[in-house]
Amino acid sequence: MDASENDRAASRTRALTALANERWRVSLGLTIAMMVIYFGFILLIAYNKPLLGTLLAPGLSLGILLGALVIVAAWVLIYVYIRWANNYYDRRIAKIQAGEL
């Protein structure tokens, strides 16, 4: 291996490590967001039952609405991740593999 090949390999490794760190930041950030939403809901169940029993309309309690919204929040976070992964992460990986970065 000559010097320039070594350089290329080293810069490839650096680019990959940077992207790896970025991926973990996004993943852990989204994980924490999901945990805050879900445990927020659980803590309300645990410590403020009357609030969740408040009726917003006949038949619709705050608890049922928030429960359904937790499921919707899971979908939204997954959508955010898929967008990021398809539009950014996959392209960066392809560039690194092609030796462009």
Add this chain to the structure above:
Amino acid sequence: MSTTLGQFNPLAITFFFLFIAISLGVTYWAARQTKNTAHYYAAGGNISGWQNGLALSGDFMSAASFLGIAGLVSLNGFDGLIYSIGFLVGWPIVMFLIAEPLRNLGKYTFTDVVAYRLKQTPVRVASALGTLAVVSFYLIAQMVGAGNLIKLLFGLEYELAVVIVGGVMLAYVIFGGMIATTWVQIIKAVLLMAGTLLLAIIVLSKFGFNPIALFDAASVKYGATVLAPGKLVSDPLDAISLGMSLMLGTAGLPHILMRFYTVPNAKEARISVMYATVIIGIFYLLTFILGFGAMVLVGQDPIKAIDKGGNMAAPLLAEVLGGDAFLGFIAAVSFATILAVVAGLTLSGAAALSHDLWVNVVRRGHADETEQLKVARAATLLLGVLAIVLGIVFKGQNVAYMVGLAFAIAASANFPALLLSMLWRRFTTNGAVASILVGTIVSLVLIYLSPTVQVDILKHSAPIFPLKNPGLVSIPLSFAVGIIVSLLTTERAAADGFDEVEHRIHTGEVGWGRDEG
């Protein structure tokens, strides 16, 4: 109201045999495609993201979800929904942290990932123990559920029902391996979603297609308390402990993790979690309708009269809405639901025994394909027989509770080691083994010391450990032990291997068909 549940129902039996005939046909076809271990454990990596999304749904939505949650909601209202939501929120965690790296790093089991840059023997032995503990608890829940269900639906003896489920499942898994298991799970997911949707639409048609009108009818009939949190989660710490186990347990369930090896690459793994989360989320939203529908249209007393736990709420609702034919269809769907989950569980347990223990520990990675397949099938048979025995021994146990415990063990034994092995350069063999063993043992011991075992089963006056679910203690402890033991030991080879792990997590290069050893 009068019901034909528990009596001979020719339509139910017809649907039931139709499903078995079709699924055995699929197994015959799959058996002809199964030529090596990659086919047997991972369907050759030829399942598409969309197909795997359906199969993941079929693998995950167990009888505890369909019958158990509908029953809990019908009897407790809002409290039952806590389970619906908890079972779903694990999926984003699987998506963000686990699915793609797992697909790129491993071959057949999640242990492949943990053991990747660590010493094979200790990690594989510890991890196989963790896997088998989770699989056993989960199998008990499914087999006990199957026995009760078939007894109630078809009027068969409990023991005979358990043997039938075990026998049919063994036929799928031994001959058809992952290919048959995948298609049984796909067929089941479609049937379950169709049955649930149909039930929900008919229920909603009685309330002007307005779910809020349905909830209102429930609160008029049984009081506004059914729409608010109540006595099912009385202790705040218990609620948090159960929540932690449900959320992190999904990412440690061996039969779910194994499914990511059936797709060709990480991108398909990502797509499969997306479809699974959408399908499972819709399903759990529909359980709101089914549960409250059964509460209003069947009534709590008739549901409790058939089964105290409420597990027959969904079939009873089907009978009220569509008579014998609909009851028969929903009964057969429930049966298919259990079979598909049991098949996935058995296959993942067999992979731990044969791929992790036999091939990589006993034979040190040197076993030819014929031997590996033979051992895999023998391990499947062993686990199938074990499932039947456990189902009969644990007759009468609470199904949803056992599933909650399986999630707690998965979240404590498997999830911390799996995450740390992919994320942390300093993680060592000793750290991994300590984390897995402490997670498994502490969660089992705390379950034994919990109110459920000490007070409800052993009839002692007070429990030694106050929480019903061990997750709040065992999950952080497993992380802490893994980190501390790793910091106290140094393992150059493990740290040096991290660059390769990182490279492979992201590029997937040389990921497929890599020789273990």
